[in-house]
Amino acid sequence: MMSFVALNEEIQKCCKCRLCETRRNVLCGEGNLNAKLMLIAQAPGENEDREGKMFIGPSGKVLDDLLIMADIDRKEIYMTNLIKCMLPNYRKPKQDEIEICSRYLNEEIELINPKILIPLGYFASKYIFEKYALSLLSRTESHKVYGKLFWTKGRKILPLQHPAALLHNNPLQEEIIRNYCKMNVLLKDCKWYPVCPMRRFYEEGKLNQKWIELYCKGDWESCIRYQMEENGESHPDWMLPDGSVDERLHR
Ligand code: SF4
Ligand code: SF4
Known part of the structure; x- marks a missing residue:
């Protein structure tokens, strides 16, 4: 297993796929290296690409609000992306980009070894489900797994909607908030x-x-x-x- 410093150095200078041509910054994961919760988003947005920091744009504000509602301190968690460079015009990630870049995510999972993996949104959830041999429903049915806990190969997985889902009036707002609050439930064992x-x-x-x-x-x-x-x-x-x-x- 490589060290965290070596991993981040490699990510910083990575040019293994076409996305290095359009990015301004490549984003390494951020947060607590002893975190029990590891949030995995899809890819940096425009604000993140410009500033080189995770979740600082409108989605970041929503995430902060969701973490407050879940009573989780941002300093306690580790956050990263499936794809470390911005996707032009917020297009979907291509399969070859996922295959190449996910190597970094896999290293991060080994290094952090969190209690719970929390993929955000469809592509991150799909990748994590495939990695741990779970089957994910189609994109249109993927909402059925959000907020549900999975346990496989010694890993706990809690897929959640991406915070960006709350940027516009979303009829599922209450459900999304409830799902995020599950993070706090999972940090403690049942009192009984x-x-x-x-x-x-x-x-x-x-x-x-x-x-x-x-x-x-x-x-x-x-x-x-x-x-x-x-x-x-x-x-x-x-x-x-x-x-x-x-x-x-x-x-
Ligand atoms: S997206 Fe990932 S694989 Fe592609 S250039 Fe950026 S860091 Fe490298
Ligand atoms: S009530 Fe019993 S079975 Fe249910 S979660 Fe608590 S300890 Fe487990």
């Missing part, structure tokens, strides 16, 4: 974990780890058991976090 039967079943080898990673140490807010517990509703010990019942746990 020490006494939850799911923990016992897992430690006894009766329960697949995915339930623990996706809910108890992941999106516990979506756990049906958690919601029922909060509402004081009774539920059987062998009810799984998604509300289904596994009678084998009962035996």
Whole structure:
């Protein structure tokens, strides 16, 4: 694995694809090198290209607002792009550009080793899903994965809409804000974990780890058991976090 300094030096002078001809600045990732959350955007915009800094234009302002609502300090996270140079006229990235430039992102993931990867928008999500052998829906259906937690190959992935989606009146505004607030949920384990039967079943080898990673140490807010517990509703010990019942746990 190369060092962070060496990686950034290589990115700074990269001319491995046509985008180096139209960029003003190439953007290396920014932020906390010990971050638990790694945000992965598509590519720098015009403001970022001009100033050489991530998320400083209108989308950056939206991101700052979303982070405040999620109670996440920008200093705690690491942010980077799938493509490190601006795409002319905000066109879509070409497959060969993704293939060449994603090598840098892969190095960043190895170096930072965050608890959760957070791809923003379709192209970043598509790349991360393919990298970790998950299948992403078509572009028009990709909104179905935003705000949902995935766990694969030891990685947690939370795809989110790109902040630019909120630049214009978006009917999904509330949903997008709710999805960003999930970041904070994922940083803490469920408060019921020490006494939850799911923990016992897992430690006894009766329960697949995915339930623990996706809910108890992941999106516990979506756990049906958690919601029922909060509402004081009774539920059987062998009810799984998604509300289904596994009678084998009962035996
Ligand atoms: S987009 Fe990536 S591969 Fe292409 S020139 Fe910029 S840094 Fe290099
Ligand atoms: S199963 Fe649900 S309630 Fe129990 S620890 Fe996990 S998330 Fe919390």
